[in-house]
Amino acid sequence: MADQWIVGVDLGGTTTKLAFINMDGEIIHKWEISTDNSNEGQNITKNIANTIDEKLEELSLTKDKLIGIGMGAPGPVNYETGVILNVVNLGWKDNYPLMHSLEEATLLPAAIENDANCAALGEMWQGAGNGAKDLVCVTLGTGVGGGVIANGNIVQGINGAAGEIGHITSIPNGGAACNCGKTGCLETVASATGIVRLAMLELKRGESVGELAEKLDENGKITAKDVFDSARNADVLATKVLDDVSFHLGFALANIANTLNPEKIVLGGGVSKAGSILLDNVKEYLAKFAFTSVRESTKLTLATLGNDAGVLGAAWLIKNKLNL
Structure with missing residues (x-):
């Protein structure tokens, strides 16, 4: 388990940042993709799953390298249910079941939180919060x-x-x-x-x-x-x-x-x-x-932490949820 990675995702209205992060909070790989909010946001979690698979293939790794995925999303989130309550600019309807959609697309256990909350968690874990x-x-x-x-x-x-x-x-x-x-x-x-x-x-x-x-x-x-x-x-x-x-x-x-x-x-x-x-x-x-x-x-x-706060906080989120 110690050598497995967590996926941290910071979902934005125009760009989605992703990172593979180890258990100690060290970013191993990070990259970003455009956020496709067309078609009522139906492509967002599919695109995230696809880019993760592509990155694993590029690194000659399999899915079992990954233990879970955490995501920060812009809007109020019910942490227990993983439902995002309302979103201004991602195309989803109110009360969108984001955690379920992400788990279905990636086949990984997921945790969802508001993006600013994730930034706070990132700073607490690895940044100015110290x-x-x-x-x-x-x-x-x-x-x-x-x-x-x-x-x-x-x-x-x-x-x-x-x-x-x-x-x-x-x-x-x-x-x-x-x-x-x-x-x-x-x-x-x-x-x-x-x-x-x-x-x-x-x-x-x-x-x-x-x-x-x-x-x-x-x-x-x-x-x-x-x-x-x-x-x-x-x-x-x-x-x-x-x-x-x-x-x-x-x-x-x-x-x-x-x-x-x-x-x-x-x-x-x-x-x-x-x-x-x-x-x-x-x-x-x-x-x-x-x-x-x-x-x-x-x-x-x-x-x-600059732009890394969100992905680190998202990784901490799933690490904490899985009691790792």
Whole structure:
């Protein structure tokens, strides 16, 4: 059993990442395929099974090398049943039996969890969590995801929707519409798309001068990275957007920390690549709004696993389920 591998899968709307991982959490092989969400997502698990078989053949290995498959999927998941409750962009109907479909396609025992929860588990097992048993992981990407680990276990909630940190209401009145159907969610101000939206509002509202305005003129668009790069160069407008984002993120995280008092809050996802300019600003607001003993004990840190967090957490999931 020690030399068998686990399959970790991180299912995204456009790309599916896969990895063969050993029992110690070391990635042996990793690759990715496009996610085919046509035909109501009926090809997704078939394509995963096919690419696993092809990779085994390429490595001259047989299926008995693999002991199980774990998957992180975008949306609330009922961990016990492996049913994904609702998905915005994968074509599946609500309450899709994803675990059953994956087991049927791959002929392997499977475990399914929300993708942000998997990233949190990955960071706990092999990354910035460094063995911390009480951990909150926030992924800042196109959206904002969250995973809460208490005493080493993912907090599921009554129907698998716990940890939806991106949908904490940050702007109660007059907030922007979110894909979830609400308005003013944290996701609308702290995701990559939210940051760009705030910057565009500022550019329209203020005098279009400075580095960020120049980047918009040059490229016809701006990115979240442009905002952070311009803020590093003390661009007034970019600095204001950075402060706005840091306030909302710090405020939400302080309230989470006051509720859970985790050992660590880990920021991951593409936006976290901004590094210290974001982390230091968020830390200031977190300290401002956190309860004294929480402020002294909860550490805010950056994720270390990058794109590997999801596949590692998915592998940990099935390893844990099979008691390996």
